[in-house]
Amino acid sequence: MNYEKLIEVIRTLALEAGDKIMEIYNADDFDVKVKSDSSPVTEADEAADALISAGLRAAFPDVALVTEEQSASHDITAKTFLIVDPLDGTKEFIKRRGDFTVNIALVEDGVPTRGVVYAPAKERMFYTLADGSTVEEEGPFSKVAAGTTKPIRVSSPDNGALMVVASKSHRDQATDDYIGKYAVKDMRSAGSSLKFCLVATGEADIYPRVGRTMEWDTAAGHAVLTGAGGDVVRFDDHSPLVYGKDGFANPFFIAYAPGVALKDA
Template sequence: MIENNLKTAIKASLEAGDVIMQVYDTAFNVEIKDDKSPLTEADKRANDVINSYLKDTGIPIISEENKQIDFDTRNQWSTCWVVDPVDGTKEFIKRNGEFTVNIALISNGKPILGVIYVPATKTIYFGDVSKKQGFKAQLSSHQTPLEELTNKIKPLNPKSADGSIVQVVGSRSHMSTETLDFIDTIKQSGKEVEVVSKGSSLKFCLVAEGNADVYPRFAPTMEWDTAAGHAICNAVGLEVISKETNEPLLYNKENLLNPWFVVSKQ
């Protein structure tokens, strides 16, 4: 049985995926925001769709494309949505398909539900932390009804951490010094390292579905980049640990920028 807020997030992500692909198939314009990040009509339209679904829950929303609300107000929220309507806008612009819709529900700073939808492949991932369940489904349409979706789901199963080869999520073309040091530490323990790569929040999904062992992120991310993936990983027994505190990442902070982190089994 899928929890009601999770149902809402799934429906919102599918409809957002539909409008994203409508833009994807056109000659769209790209704007540059104040923070130098790109913005397309897909980001705006997907954000409108997601807001229209989530506002009916009565739970406040933090979205990359919404006007950010003062922390004095946000600090009063025990529960909130954290949304990235198009995670991987650069991937969207490159038209490589590796962009996602991210929707997470946060309670007291911790992710409790998460949905990641991949519109280009019609693949959905979702997790419920309280039920310790995470699933993936391959859909035939953005309009797939929930009843049909639930018939297609398969459980997510992370790898056991006892292989001789450690698959590390990273960039094949340019890795930071910190990531290279992280990999060297694994090699020094006597294990081989294979680097696997994906765009956007699909990096979390690689670990959650057992196609990678660990995802070290030693570069800036925002809360909306990670919240949904964090929830899905937690739901299947993985941890997302801050390199600053050695504790799980927290959400709805005064500064919405994340510290560096590592996703793995603890």
């Protein structure tokens, strides 16, 4: 894989998809449908999926592609594949709360190694460079060339005063019970894969997810966090969260800055 080309392509596609999403987001109204798993899908999800899929297939025709909106047709046995959530945080999008992202990642041998997370409504963009390290790019963003970037790094956590980030739309008692095992200084809620990015920048120390997610929800954020020195492990036994699983469903997990003394489930 040519990582330089990959980062250039996925950064540009994320920006183009973000423009399409915001065009629909800012309209007076948009269509919302319900998928077979009862989750919502909008015309923005579908338009962004079509745009990103076409761009990735043109640039990397020999690399397998997994996207949320085409997941029913996937039968991936490839060790290397691109994985896309064209609009992560559809519920946030529908409620016009801004906490939604475009997620594009590369998975190699079960590990998300490169990725981009773009939050168009918040004008924040995070991505790995060719060497695997993570940066945040400062807006305004140009599709022609990358602008000013700054390296980001996870925090050095204080286990007596942790910063926790949790889901905005999927918060439940099980999550609160687990968070209650830690000494928490402050807590914030965020939607979509932004939670990984807040840990990556040091704005939070830990993000526990006690709930259903799919690999396309997490791969890009996982790559961004890893490139900033963080880690993502299974909730049950703290082993690495791996990708390419049958059906693409994730177990519960914890994303964190090394130094956090993880509690047992």
